[in-house]
Amino acid sequence: MLLRVSTSVTRRAQVRQSREEVRSRIVAAASELLRTRSFAELTVDDVMRAAGQGRTVFYRHFDDLADLLRRSSREALDELYAAQEQLTREDPPMPPGGALRGLRPAVAVYERHGPLLRGVTEAAASDPELAAALAALRGRFEDLAVIVLQAAAERSSAPLADPRQTARALNLMNESYLLDAFGREPRVDPDVAARTLAEIWMAAVTPTGGTA
Numbered sequence: 479m480l481l482r483v484s485t486s487v488t489r490r491a492q493v494r495q496s497r498e499e500v501r502s503r504i505v506a507a508a509s510e511l512l513r514t515r516s517f518a519e520l521t522v523d524d525v526m527r528a529a530g531q532g533r534t535v536f537y538r539h540f541d542d543l544a545d546l547l548r549r550s551s552r553e554a555l556d557e558l559y560a561a562q563e564q565l566t567r568e569d570p571p572m573p574p575g576g577a578l579r580g581l582r583p584a585v586a587v588y589e590r591h592g593p594l595l596r597g598v599t600e601a602a603a604s605d606p607e608l609a610a611a612l613a614a615l616r617g618r619f620e621d622l623a624v625i626v627l628q629a630a631a632e633r634s635s636a637p638l639a640d641p642r643q644t645a646r647a648l649n650l651m652n653e654s655y656l657l658d659a660f661g662r663e664p665r666v667d668p669d670v671a672a673r674t675l676a677e678i679w680m681a682a683v684t685p686t687g688g689t690a
Contacts, residue, residue, distance in 0.1 A: 497539075500529075500531060500535065500539070501539045503529045503530070503531070504525060504526070504529045504531065504535075504536060504539060504540070504546065505546065505550040505594075506529070507525050507526075507528035507529035508520065508525045508528075508543070508546055508547075508550075508594075508597070509550075509591075509593050509594045509597075510528065510593070511524060511525060511528060512593035512594065512596060512597045512661075512662070513593045513662055513663050514662060514663060516600055517543070517547075517596075517597045517600035517601045518600065520543055520597070521543075522536050522542075522543060525543070525546075543601070544601045544604075544605040544607075544608060547594070547597050547598045547601050547608065548598075548605075548607060548608055548611070550594065551591075551594055551595065551598045554587065554590075554591035554594055554595055555595075555598075555611070555615055557587045557590075557591070558584060558587045558588075558595075558615070559615065559618060559619070560583070561583035561584040561586070561587050562584060562618075562619050562622050562623075563622060564579065564580040564581075564582075564583045564584075565577070565580035565581070565622060565623070565626045566622055566625050566626055567580070577675075577676040577679040577680050578672060578673060578676040580626075581652075581672050581675050581676050581679070582668075582672045584652065584656070585656065585660075585668050585671050585672045585675070586668065588656040588657070588659070588660040588661075588671075589660050589665075589668050592656070592657065592659075592660030592661045592662075592665070593660075593661055593662060595657060595661065596657045596661030596662065598612070599612065599653075599657060616646075616649060616650075616653075619645075619649045620642060620645045620646050620649060623644075623645035623646075623648060623649055624641050624642050624645045627641050627644055627645055627648075627682065627683055628641050630683040630684075631683045638682075638683070644682055648678070648679060648682060651675075651678065652675060655671070655674075655675065656671065656675075659671050
């Protein structure tokens with residue numbers, strides 16, 4: 479009896495592992511295809527051909543391509559929020575060098591997940607659930623950026639007209655630039671991308687542009 483139970487548990491574990499492996503291959507195939515095409519150009523047939531699986535296998539894991547992006551992007555979006563928090567961890571927030579240190583983690587997330595994140599943004603145009611998730615994430619980013627910008631502005635002689643609007647503009651700029659830089663090939667050098675964004679962030683809160 480014990481042997482039978484042990485065998486059953488082992489088989490379930492093997493099935494679960496196999497299912498997770500297939501799912502990972504599907505996500506990886508979709509991410510790779512998004513390096514060279516838009517979400518609108520993506521098809522289930524193309525994804526499954528790249529994954530080495532039949533079309534019917536796709537629907538055992540996902541409802542459609544938007545569902546694939548919703549499920550597979552959660553980890554990347556969580557990583558992105560954690561990276562954004564880096565900007566608030568300096569003491570004081572965003573001192574000279576702080577912008578660059580704080581932005582490097584966000585750049586690294588886009589370097590790893592750029593095509594997937596671009597696909598999410600494109601799919602959100604026609605998927606209310608994805609659109610709502612992105613809007614909520616952008617709101618959380620704004621809250622973090624307001625903290626950083628207000629603290630940095632207080633140490634300079636360049637007060638901000640509206641810290642929340644400045645935060646919104648900078649975050650939208652971050653998102654658009656990083657999607658363009660890492661969402662498809664060819665890609666920008668990560669160090670150049672981080673320094674470029676840091677220069678702009680520091681320029682927003684210092685009279686002369688400051689030092690990134």
